[in-house]
Amino acid sequence: NAGVMQNPRHLVRRRGQEARLRCSPMKGHSHVYWYRQLPEEGLKFMVYLQKENIIDESGMPKERFSAEFPKEGPSILRIQQVVRGDSAAYFCASSLDRAGETQYFGPGTRLLVL
């Protein structure tokens, strides 16, 4: 059973460009979480999605960040007009169900904004 897939693994963008990060959950998992890890920090929750629904986006910055999880295809975290402070590792996790289920993490996408 393939694990959580994320791509790209590394992404370099210049200030003002857009970044698109993709996450394919484990087979059979319909719950996706996005977390951000700044250097020397723990992971911070950003958003929780189910298929076609954003359940909780309380950790998302109010501007420039958006996420989706369409009926078909991967979940996408989109960052518009990136700034240097967006440089971080972005992790996706998936779970089979919500209650009582462990979240399994992907390998992360390292975003570097020049």
Next chain:
Amino acid sequence: AQTVTQSQPEMSVQEAETVTLSCTYDTSESDYYLFWYKQPPSRQMILVIRQEAYKQQNATENRFSVNFQKAAKSFSLKISDSQLGDAAMYFCAYRSESGAGSYQLTFGKGTKLSVIP
């Protein structure tokens, strides 16, 4: 809001010895899960062990075990017979089971474990 505190930024252990990593948390809830994740230099997040708060028995996974003290809100990780491959950042994490939230994980800042040959 829940908080997770890991008071040891760095720890070291001799190969084959035992080490304990500390974690405390703050919550007003009675139902929750606690986790330890390992992040090696590859930066992949790997689940090490999990504990349900309603279970009094401490979880164990091979060389990894926890000491869960619910009243003290403490959740330490013990690694026995340490191996070179155990060297990594270790994160303690909390997840509510109240049903009101999204079951997001709240992480501590991590403890960097070095294993000395």
